[in-house]
Every structure is written in C-alpha cells, then in structure tokens.
Amino acid sequence: MMGFEWKSTMSVVSPGASDLLVRIESILPQLRARAQDEEGQRRLSAETIADLRNCGFITMHLPAAYGGLDLGLKEHFEASRLLARAAASTAWVGSFLAHNAIVVRKFAPEVQARVFGDPDYSGVCGSNQAHASSKAIPVDGGYRLTGRWGFTSGIHHASWAMLSAPIEGGPGGRLFCLVPAKDVTLHDVWHTAGMKATGSNDVSVEDYFVPQECTMTADVFIGDSAPGILADPYNVTIRCPMYRIATLAHPAFALGVAERALEVFKELVGKRKRYWGGDALVEAPTIHMLYALAVCDLRVARLLAEDLVDRTVAGLHASGFSMDDRAYITLSSAASIDASGKVVRELARRSGGSMHFVGVEMDRILRDMSVLLNHSTGDLDYAAESAGSVMLGQGLGRRNAGFF
Numbered sequence: 001m002m003g004f005e006w007k008s009t010m011s012v013v014s015p016g017a018s019d020l021l022v023r024i025e026s027i028l029p030q031l032r033a034r035a036q037d038e039e040g041q042r043r044l045s046a047e048t049i050a051d052l053r054n055c056g057f058i059t060m061h062l063p064a065a066y067g068g069l070d071l072g073l074k075e076h077f078e079a080s081r082l083l084a085r086a087a088a089s090t091a092w093v094g095s096f097l098a099h100n101a102i103v104v105r106k107f108a109p110e111v112q113a114r115v116f117g118d119p120d121y122s123g124v125c126g127s128n129q130a131h132a133s134s135k136a137i138p139v140d141g142g143y144r145l146t147g148r149w150g151f152t153s154g155i156h157h158a159s160w161a162m163l164s165a166p167i168e169g170g171p172g173g174r175l176f177c178l179v180p181a182k183d184v185t186l187h188d189v190w191h192t193a194g195m196k197a198t199g200s201n202d203v204s205v206e207d208y209f210v211p212q213e214c215t216m217t218a219d220v221f222i223g224d225s226a227p228g229i230l231a232d233p234y235n236v237t238i239r240c241p242m243y244r245i246a247t248l249a250h251p252a253f254a255l256g257v258a259e260r261a262l263e264v265f266k267e268l269v270g271k272r273k274r275y276w277g278g279d280a281l282v283e284a285p286t287i288h289m290l291y292a293l294a295v296c297d298l299r300v301a302r303l304l305a306e307d308l309v310d311r312t313v314a315g316l317h318a319s320g321f322s323m324d325d326r327a328y329i330t331l332s333s334a335a336s337i338d339a340s341g342k343v344v345r346e347l348a349r350r351s352g353g354s355m356h357f358v359g360v361e362m363d364r365i366l367r368d369m370s371v372l373l374n375h376s377t378g379d380l381d382y383a384a385e386s387a388g389s390v391m392l393g394q395g396l397g398r399r400n401a402g403f404f
Contacts, residue, residue: 038196087197123159218402304333306335349379
C-alpha cells in the first residue's frame, strides 16, 4: 500500500455521501478481482452491476422517494474516482448508469416515475453519437425515431437509453429521446485495445415511436426550462447540462486509474531487481525521483480537477457560466486527464517488459488510460485551442457554443 492517503480537499457534505464512499471502498477488491475476466467478456459482469446497485452507486442521483441518495456532483466525482481504483471500465460504466439519472430528472415527474419506479432499475445509458442517417420525424403524440448510435456505454446493463437525432420535417434542431433499453438493437462492435469491459457498442432503432413526454429538444435539454427543473426549481444538480457532467466526471476516472498505478508500481519495485547487477529497484535513486515526480504530477492533476468541480457547482448555483468560466473548466478538465495520463505512461515505461503479459494489472491500466486520453474530453490540444481563443477574446470559432 502507499505510504500516504489520497484525500480530497473538497468538502463532501450531502447526506449519505460518506457512507457511500465507505461502501465503495469495501467492494474494490472484488471488483478488481473480476476485471480480467470482464475484459475477456468485453462487458461488466452481472455480479459487478449488482455490487454497484447494492452499494448505492448507480442510484446516487435518484430522488429519495425512489430509494436514491439524491447526491450532488462533488460526490459523483469522489465516488467515480474511488471506483476507478478498481478498474477504469467499472468506473466508466457505473458513472454513466448513475449520472444519466440527472438527465432523466429533467423530464416531467410522471416520466421520472416510469423510469425510477421500476424495482429492477439499473441505470440509464445514452449516446449523442448518431450516424448520418439518424432522424426523428414528428407524428401525432410524439416522434418516429430511426437511427444508429455509437459508443453506447452501459447498454448491456441499463434499463433505459437516451438517444439523440436531428428532427426531420419539423422545427429542426436536435431531439433527445428516452427509450427502454430492451427495445433497441445492439450491434457488437466494441473490439478495442483498452476500456474493453465498457461494452460501448452501437445500438439502433427503426421507425420506433417515442411519446412526446419522453422527448426533449436540444434547447430545452441544455437550458433551464425543462419540465423536471420547473417542478423541482431548488435542485441545483439537475440543472447541470450533460456536457458539464462529462468534463467533471472524466478527470475522476483518469485520477483513480493513476492513483492505482502508483500503488501497483510501489508494489512492483519492492519486488523487482535489475536484470544487470541484481540491484533492488526500490533502492535506485532514479526510481526515487520518478516516484516523487509522479506523486507531484498527480497532485497537480488532482488540484485542477477539484477546482473545476468547485467552479462547476458554483456556476450551477449562479444559474449560468460565463464564456471564461466554460473555457477554464474545459481546459482544466483536459489538462487534469492529460497529467494523469503522463503519470501512468512514466510509471509503465519503467515497469519492465513483464508488465505486458496478459492479466498483469499495469498492462490493463496503461491500455485503459490510452483510450481515456483519446476521448474528446481528454483532447488537451483541442481544449487549449478553444479555451485560449476565448481567453484572448477571439470567441469559439466553429466550435458549438451550446455544448462548450
């Protein structure tokens, strides 16, 4: 184990938060033990999903009336970071299944009752990655939805799916549709080098009727006039736009993975000796320096992430974000992910050739982090380009301001 604890400087004050973190901590060993088999299956196991439900992770954002903890975004960050110390795929899927409840709470109370009232509720997945032919056609009482969507993390386990598509033959814009997961077709395309167990496959529907109350146009979806917000106006968390949740949650995954990499590396150097000469690695000055700098880099990543979480929550309480706020949050999120990635790369590079054997945890950590870094939220170049343009008074250019 590490000689120090990774404690948050943020205050986690929502009811039930401390107990949730304790419960997550208690199941980390069993989650970690399943990670290798789950990679082979390219999806989480039923046992892992049951653990995430039973500990309260998946239901952390549900209203108390439906057995949820009704926690906020700071708590989501901390819980996701801790869960990522078991496996990145576990945290990724768990986080999506959990935080999409915030989106469902933007819908009218009767829709929420339909979703959250299910005794077998196991979360909501979703995708905004619609293929070009996807469309929503207005009809009496709702829309006919046709399309295919990529990167639908959690589809193997979710009760519902949130899918978006352009509106055709109507007012234009984009429509977000809430669809029972059992009614979508799954396409097994998730064959990847890392994040294998997320099972982020494609899904499709064909001429599927979505009732009006289960749809929401993009302007309502990212604004403050959603039915659920109007019905619960004092709830700050449900006002959070989805793109803000992504920039907040994704650094938590990278941080948790990098924290685990430090643990694994410390155990490794305590056992290994150099091939030439037989000197113990733990006695090498270069290893001392590497480890200390990794701790420092990870602390920088942590401080960036904690600051962006605080700024996100402050923006919700202020009922809005200035462009400068958005620029800083976007940049800090990507910079935190990138800094965590640097820690993992440097540690793995000095972990020896044997770390690349199948089943070695550091190998999985490195591959998972590589995929995390290639997600759009981890694209530091694009984040810096957009944020720098705003900070210099040049605007966003071609980037969509509604999702920045």
